[in-house]
Amino acid sequence: MTNFRNKAVSRRSFLRGAGVAMALPMLDSMMPAVASAAQKQAIAAAGPDGKPRRFLGICNNLGLLPEQFFPTEAGRNYKLSPYLQHLEQHRNDFSVFSGVWHPDVDGGHPADNCFLTAAPHPGSGGFRNTISLDQYIAERIGHLTRFPSMTLGVNVNRGQRSLSWTGSGVLIPCEEKPSAVFKKMFVQGSPDEVRRQVRKLELGRSILDAVSGQAKELQRDVGVRDRDRLDQYFTSVRDLEKRMQMSKEWENKPKPKVTSPCPLDPTSPAEYMDKVKLMYDMARLAFETDSSRNITLMLDSVNSPAIELGEDHKAADGYHNLSHHGKNAGKLKELQAIDEWHMKLLADLFGQLKTVKEGGETLLDRTMILYGSNLGNANTHVTTNLPALFAGGGFKHGQHLAFDREHNYPLPNLFVSMLQRMGLETDKFATSTGTMRGLEMV
Structure with missing residues (x-):
């Protein structure tokens, strides 16, 4: 694992582990954190x-x-x-x-x-x-x-x-x-097709797990401004792990039958x-x-x-x-x-x-x-x-x-x-100024 301590992090830096090289994106283009509590x-x-x-x-x-x-x-x-x-x-x-x-x-x-x-x-x-x-x-x-x-x-x-x-x-x-x-x-795919898809999802999770320790080390060693931005990025990585796990579970569930x-x-x-x-x-x-x-x-x-x-x-x-x-x-x-x-x-x-x-x-x-x-x-x-x-x-x-x-x-x-x-707690989207005037819920 590369040691980032006391080193400047360039745009060409990578997180490496288990044969994986995961490039660091530009910090100003990271996706916002979207994880929410289970409840x-x-x-x-x-x-x-x-x-x-x-x-x-x-x-x-x-x-x-x-x-x-x-x-x-x-x-x-x-x-x-x-x-x-x-x-x-x-x-x-x-x-x-x-x-x-x-x-x-x-x-x-x-x-x-x-x-x-x-x-x-x-x-x-x-x-x-x-x-x-x-x-x-x-x-x-x-x-x-x-x-x-x-x-x-x-x-x-x-x-x-x-x-x-x-x-x-x-x-x-x-x-x-x-x-x-x-x-x-x-x-529904054949058993072999389902297993191959599950394997791909499992590989995706192992890649993220492999770089998570180095990612945390990097987060400790950067300045406050970049730390906040990196926190957004790593939260999205954790969210991706959750999505992959959910996808894996759905792959093993029978698809609905329709007439x-x-x-x-x-x-x-x-x-x-x-x-x-x-x-x-x-x-x-x-x-x-x-x-x-x-x-x-x-x-x-x-x-x-x-x-x-x-x-x-x-x-x-x-x-x-x-x-x-x-x-x-x-x-x-x-x-x-x-x-x-x-x-x-x-x-x-x-x-x-x-x-x-x-x-x-x-x-x-x-x-x-x-x-x-x-x-x-x-x-x-x-x-x-x-x-x-x-x-x-x-x-x-x-x-x-x-x-x-x-x-x-x-x-x-x-x-x-x-x-x-839909039950989502928000009072803002894009250029909104509130909720739709005159539109009431049942």
Whole structure:
């Protein structure tokens, strides 16, 4: 073991042990400590009312036609807008917001990187993202399910986009194939495959154990400022050990059995809506079997071609080109048809979740669903007055919360309300100023 006593520690220093060389990261880029007490984790697992809570975050990065989506009246007795009429049977299960935004999140299309992080100025040089809402949740209660989080996408180029970002601002690539998601959740590997995976996890733990003594010695021999930063890093290492151990335990537990067949993956990007429906199905199955309580879904409409709407209709132009309609009547008609299809699929998801009962409630009652966009208007690339619809999860819904459309209200306040509903003790997330005004728990 290398002795660090009385030695300067350079950026190229390593922790060595048992044939392992573990590089020291730059101290100013370490992830924050996320470990919490076992008692708090147990409370957070079920929420403050003893019921498991779940989260599904969906971003359509081309948004929705504002004049078709937003109601013209506020409050609980508002008249449904043309788009929301497709959700009429569920109107008491969701709230719609207008006049909300992520403060200082600008830049047009790059703002989809910040849909669940709210990190400011994503289009600027040197931008570095922050932790996304789902990963914040995963760090605290994710180990209680087989999959701490699931990151999904539709028409994402080789999976290299998603809504999920780590605490150090690293993108988590998404899974695009519904069949892969299904097999990951429900197809049990052979005994040899399980043993090999367990061995990998055991190796990971032994690596961390091998360097832990040297890490403690290093921490003793550095200055106060670096000691505090190193303490954050080593706490994250201990958290990783815990995660590996939890993963090992899940590898040995049988996966749930379902009657649903493994889906066939659509082969064409034009089958966009079919992919969306399948990913909604995968999210529902994950929640129903409690495989995960924390899922994100990026609907990458920017990279979608002319898409099919049912068996007998195909859009006349690519999705992105239609969004830049310039108020052309033909393009607006095509775009409205696409948006309405999104609303129909969302209505179907709500309906499916309501058919699943859990402890006298429906799965929708225990699942918070945020559907929205990083763009308030794709035609002009503005990132204000974002379309946002929030359903389920144990809140009093059936209302239009209308905020100032000129001086927008922070959408991250909703994130704080959601975290508190999950039983996590926090009063701040990103650029929030409190909890969501007007949104009450049941």
